[in-house]
Amino acid sequence: MADFTPTATVKTIVRKLAAPINSLTSFTALVQDILDNNPWGCTSYEKAGVTLPEVSKSSESNSGRIIHENTEAKTVGFISVKTPTPLAIH
Structure with missing residues (x-):
C-alpha cells in the first residue's frame, strides 16, 4: 500500500497510487x-x-478538469467542469 503524504492544507491528504486508475x-x-x-x-x-x-x-459528484497545453507540454490554461453523470465527461 502506498504511503500517504500530508499536504499544507488543513485536513487534506494526498495518496499517490502505484498505478493510475485508467x-x-x-x-x-x-x-x-x-x-x-x-x-x-x-x-x-x-x-x-x-x-x-x-x-x-x-453522495456522488462528477467533475473533471480539461487542461490545455502548448507544443512544449506546458499548461497554458484549464477549465473545471461538473456533469450530471460520469459518462457526460467523456
Missing part, C-alpha cells in the same frame, strides 16, 4: 468493491434507532 469502469468497480467487501473492517453504528451499514456512499 478508466471509469475500473474506478466504478473499485468503489463498488469497497462498498461490497468493507476492506478496512469498518463497523456499523446506530443513529436514531436505525442501524447504518459499515460502508456506504453518502
